Amino acid sequence: MSSKRPASISDLRQRVARARLPGGDRAVTERARRMLDVYLETADTHGLALADVARELKSGTAALRIGGAELEQQATSAALRDAACAPGCAFCCILAGEDGAVIFEAEARALHGALVPLAGEPDGRDWSARACPALDPETRACRAYDARPMVCRAYVSPDAEACRQVAEGIPAPGPGLLGGRAVSLAVQMLARAALQGVATVPSFSLSAVAAAAVEGREIDAALREARHKPRVMDDERKRAAGD
Template sequence: METADLKGSPPQVTDQARRLLLAYLSTAEAQSLPYSKLARALANGEVTAQMGMIAHEEVLKSPPDAYRDAACASGCAFCCILSGEDGGTITGAEAARMHAALAPLAGQPDGRDWHAFACPSLDPVTRTCRAYDARPIICRSFFSTDAAACEENANGGEADGAAVLSSHLIYLAMHGLIRLALAGVIKVPSYSLARLAAGAFSGHSLEHSLTAARHPPRMLDDARKGSGVALARARRR
């Protein structure tokens, strides 16, 4: 982990991710956290999510100008149309939190009653998130200066305006580094937010929903590279 590179991630992003992970590992060592617990927390994404939130809060202390000018508002939900192949990349820990928040809503109308590819967590009438406090990093990171661009992009366009906070790249890089470090020891999966939420609305158990939502391994790398390209495009504007 101390020297590994992640193809497709900007080197400074990989370095920031590495620093956060090494800080976590140092604290875990100081607290004598048992190896089995540490490996589980790394593999299920608890560490990625926890340290990702620290990176997120750090970025929000001095956000980019575009974030200050964002057009985002309650009820504006084109960014919740998850039509990409990955369905919104999340970790197992985030998936578990989402499932716990959504399970009581099983059987109710969901976001797909508004748009076929909308996140099921979305209220189809108010177009607000019904798992707001449990929403994963990806939902906290996306913003746009132009809601019309988001609508266009949700329908397959490539309009300018939408962007992600750099902390999202750091979060994805952390999960990638953990996967590299634990290769051959324990699997470090990622999951589809859309499929996980669909499982919860269908009344399926967490285990069943996780199985259905589990990504093939390449999906995390694809999300990492795709987010890097999106951030680079946003910075060029």
């Protein structure tokens, strides 16, 4: 990657074209590359400022729009048609590991904004110690549903019992993520490569952001606490690809 700072959206497109991502699904990477190039070409055609486009890349806004378009194309897929998901099930909201999930800055800000008005109220951890703080502990409904991150939107399963087993740490076939999640991760990593030397492109812990919000901490403090080291996004993309 050239050390010369991009002076135009065209320069960003060239950086995206040259970027090489470690691991992951090559077909997903190339699809993400094509979609991001179209995104940037459209921004250039409409005369958007380089600084504004860079902010959209840094925050994950571009990755989420592209990943969201991918999810919309899968709206009639068998995976969604056969999904056993129902209100109150919530086993998918038992978060794995310390992070729960990897999310982008735009997602972190939206999630925090939806939950901070609920500060001090009982949260999902009153139902299960590892549950997402966004949950209502009585109904097990997501209290930030409209602001839920891509990883939540993309998760589906044909078998609620399998979800329960996975939540308990028992491997089970069935639950998984739709392709929009992998695409959005690949787009964000391409954006990180394109903005090298210009801006840092961070990722954040879903569980840490949600916990900070319901415990009443302001957004800047929440982002500081939840921010990942750069390697985490690489590892998440590899996990999504099954590497």
